[in-house]
Amino acid sequence: MIRAYKFLIRPTVGQTAALSAMLADHCSLYNGALQERRDAYRHASKTSIKYGMQSAQLKDIRAFDPERQGRWSFSSQQATLRRLDKAFAAFFRRIKSGETPGYPRFRGVNWFDTVEFPKDGDGCRWDSTPYDPQTRVRFQGVGHVKVKQHRPVVGKVRTVGVKREGRRWYVVLTAEQAQPGPLPATGAVVGIDMGIASFLTTSDGEHVTNPRHGRNAAAKLETAQQALSRCKRGSKRRRKAVQKIADLHRKVRRQRLDHAHKTALHLVRQHDLIAHEDLKIRNMAKTVAPKPDPAQPDGFLPNGASAKTGLNRSISDAGWGVFLTILHAKAESAGREVIAVDPRNTSRTCPECGHTSAENRPTQEKFHCTGCGHRAHADVVGASNVLRAGLARRQAHPA
Numbered sequence: 001m002i003r004a005y006k007f008l009i010r011p012t013v014g015q016t017a018a019l020s021a022m023l024a025d026h027c028s029l030y031n032g033a034l035q036e037r038r039d040a041y042r043h044a045s046k047t048s049i050k051y052g053m054q055s056a057q058l059k060d061i062r063a064f065d066p067e068r069q070g071r072w073s074f075s076s077q078q079a080t081l082r083r084l085d086k087a088f089a090a091f092f093r094r095i096k097s098g099e100t101p102g103y104p105r106f107r108g109v110n111w112f113d114t115v116e117f118p119k120d121g122d123g124c125r126w127d128s129t130p131y132d133p134q135t136r137v138r139f140q141g142v143g144h145v146k147v148k149q150h151r152p153v154v155g156k157v158r159t160v161g162v163k164r165e166g167r168r169w170y171v172v173l174t175a176e177q178a179q180p181g182p183l184p185a186t187g188a189v190v191g192i193d194m195g196i197a198s199f200l201t202t203s204d205g206e207h208v209t210n211p212r213h214g215r216n217a218a219a220k221l222e223t224a225q226q227a228l229s230r231c232k233r234g235s236k237r238r239r240k241a242v243q244k245i246a247d248l249h250r251k252v253r254r255q256r257l258d259h260a261h262k263t264a265l266h267l268v269r270q271h272d273l274i275a276h277e278d279l280k281i282r283n284m285a286k287t288v289a290p291k292p293d294p295a296q297p298d299g300f301l302p303n304g305a306s307a308k309t310g311l312n313r314s315i316s317d318a319g320w321g322v323f324l325t326i327l328h329a330k331a332e333s334a335g336r337e338v339i340a341v342d343p344r345n346t347s348r349t350c351p352e353c354g355h356t357s358a359e360n361r362p363t364q365e366k367f368h369c370t371g372c373g374h375r376a377h378a379d380v381v382g383a384s385n386v387l388r389a390g391l392a393r394r395q396a397h398p399a
Contacts, residue, residue, distance in 0.1 A: 001180075001333070003155065005173040008148040009137065009162075015057075019162060020144040025068050026080045027112035029061075033084050034106060051085040071141040072121020079116040113164040120157040126173060127153075137171050147171060166246040182335020189273040191387025193346070193379045196314045197364065199263070199323075201379035203387040209264055214317035215249040216248060221248050260323040261330075268330045275390025277343035277382075281321050285312045341389040347382035350374050 011019055028262040033054050040047040055078055061075075062070040069077070087104040094101035117124040117139075128138035139162060155177030163170045191203040199210040224245045231238035269272055288308045293299035331338045347367070349356045355371030362368060367378040 001174055001178075002158070002174050004174065005151075005153055006163075007150065007171050007173075009171050010146040010148060011142070011169055015142050015145055016169070019139070019145075019164070020272050021068075022072055022115055022139070022141060022162075023110050023112055023164060025072060026077065026115050027070065027107050027109050029077055030080050030084055030112065031106045033081055037088070049079055054081050063295065070192060071119060073140045075119060075122045076115050076117050076124075076140075079118050083116070114161055116159065116161040116323065118159055120160055124160045126157045126160055126171075145171075166243055166250060173229060180333055183269065185272055188271045189275075189387060189391065190267065190271045190329075190388060191275040191383040191385070192267070192277075193382035193386060194277060194279060194318070194320050195379055196311075196318060198379060198385045199259075199318060201377070201383050202267075202344050203380065203383040205377070205380050207364040207379070210318060212256070212314075212317055213252045213259070214313070217248055221245065224248060256317075256319045256322065257326075260319060260326050264323060264327040264330050268334050268336050271336065272395065273337045273390065274327065274331065275339045275341055275386050276324065276327070277346065277386055278321075278340035279320060279324075279343060281315065285315050287312070337394070339390040339393055341386055341393060343386075346389070348376050349381075349385050351376075351381055351384045351388070 014039050036054065037049045040049045056076055058074060058081075062074070084104065091101050091104055120126050123140040125138040127135055128144050129136045135147040135149040137147050137160065138144045153173060153175055155175035157173050159174045161172040163172055192200045193202075194200050196210065198207040200208045202208075224241065228238065228241040228245060231241050242340050288303050288305045290305075291301040291303045293301050330336075330339050345356050348358055348360050350360060350367075350371060351367035352374040353369065353372040355369055357370055359370050360367060361378050363378075365378055367374075367381045369375075
């Protein structure tokens with residue numbers, strides 16, 4: 001299995017300048033390759049340029065510009081071109097599926113924050129000073145950079161990447177390691193219902209509180225955004241204001257990840273099977289379409305956009321997608337089973353008699369079956385139905 005590691009690195013002033021220059025030059029390469037594709041397709045011949053054609057030009061590009069493009073690893077530049085190729089592949093795939101994706105865009109130097117090295121030892125070297133207690137990583141054109149390694153790396157390092165987040169720099173590794181042994185069986189199964197009032201509710205009746213990290217930081221973010229709007233473009237004060245906003249967003253992101261990891265770990269340790277709703281989060285968080293007013297050519301009718309915006313913000317703040325990704329990864333490592341089921345009517349179906357009706361859920365929290373009179377918490381009912389559907393699916397498709 002492949003596991004990722006992310007460590008804070010502490011470059012010197014000179015190394016920070018070199019890392020920034022490396023990102024800027026890779027960004028220039030990305031934008032140049034994108035421009036070449038656009039120009040070729042706009043030509044009367046409608047020429048389509050692929051990764052192999054652009055990769056073959058790298059040798060000449062490096063020879064023409066040895067002070068910039070020639071400084072960096074050849075394989076990392078190939079990875080940047082592959083990154084652009086993947087963006088185009090995803091663009092055309094979405095078009096074929098009937099979606100309306102945005103065309104791949106040019107990257108500003110502040111929006112291009114990652115350089116990848118496809119192979120450890122080719123332009124980079126993890127643990128480049130094994131004789132020294134201080135762990136370092138070496139990048140071509142930068143040197144040996146100190147790493148704050150907070151846990152051991154297990155397995156053979158395959159890829160290395162450097163990432164900038166605000167004023168901080170990180171090294172991101174992927175390592176190939178043996179599949180760990182499964183956790184001891186507990187004999188317990190659980191269904192979970194994702195929500196806003198509670199982050200999730202289990203079929204056992206346990207409610208996990210929604211921490212609402214984004215909402216808690218909203219006042220500070222608003223103040224920081226207002227301070228940014230008063231700053232002159234290009235000024236030192238503006239750079240500080242931008243950095244403060246980035247620091248606040250990073251703190252919220254780390255809090256959200258920490259909560260997701262702890263919640264997922266608790267579920268994986270306690271249960272052999274976890275069933276959850278197969279949520280289409282992107283569709284749930286879509287903006288409401290405007291409703292034209294037939295009586296007025298340029299007028300629009302109320303469409304509940306304000307309430308939907310608040311709901312979308314709450315969905316994003318909860319971080320369901322991040323949590324489910326982490327849950328699946330931890331379950332795979334622990335030998336647990338995770339099943340996604342159809343979420344339709346899970347909170348409207350009575351677990352006692354099977355009667356399904358919208359009237360069964362009179363409020364957000366209350367469930368009162370109009371068929372048999374069963375009463376319970378609506379989220380617990382939803383989680384129980386999710387578990388029942390998960391068990392039925394496992395029985396129909398045994399591993």
